[in-house]
Amino acid sequence: MHRTRTAALVAAAVLAPMTMTGCLVSSSRANKIEGAYVQPGAVSRVQVNETTTTETEEIMGQPSFRKTNDDGTETWTWHWTETRGESGAVLLIFAGNSKKTVSESVHVKFKDGVAIKKWRD
Numbered sequence: 001m002h003r004t005r006t007a008a009l010v011a012a013a014v015l016a017p018m019t020m021t022g023c024l025v026s027s028s029r030a031n032k033i034e035g036a037y038v039q040p041g042a043v044s045r046v047q048v049n050e051t052t053t054t055e056t057e058e059i060m061g062q063p064s065f066r067k068t069n070d071d072g073t074e075t076w077t078w079h080w081t082e083t084r085g086e087s088g089a090v091l092l093i094f095a096g097n098s099k100k101t102v103s104e105s106v107h108v109k110f111k112d113g114v115a116i117k118k119w120r121d
Contacts, residue, residue, distance in 0.1 A: 027088035035080030036064040038106050043118060046108060051115045056108055073116070079105045
């Protein structure tokens with residue numbers, strides 16, 4: 001009887017954690033964007049020699065910077081930083097996390113209020 005009871009306790013101790021869904025594996029992801037983010041596909045909607053400054057701002061939002069160049073043109077810059085994070089744990093014993101930060105910029109140059117050039121860094 002003692003062996004049967006011990007075997008049952010050992011089996012319960014081994015199997016119990018496997019039935020607790022929240023305790024075996026956990027993970028989470030988080031994305032954070034700071035700055036003047038430009039939606040994917042927005043830059044392609046700005047047409048060189050057609051799109052005005054007003055239309056560009058409607059498409060891409062307010063720029064981070066506006067610079068008047070020596071030749072009278074104006075360059076607008078949208079700059080943002082995206083941080084992607086991921087963390088996880090197994091059996092609440094092994095844990096880890098990773099973080100990746102990417103900075104991007106989009107520029108549009110205007111002459112007489114019309115886009116004449118666009119590029120991405």
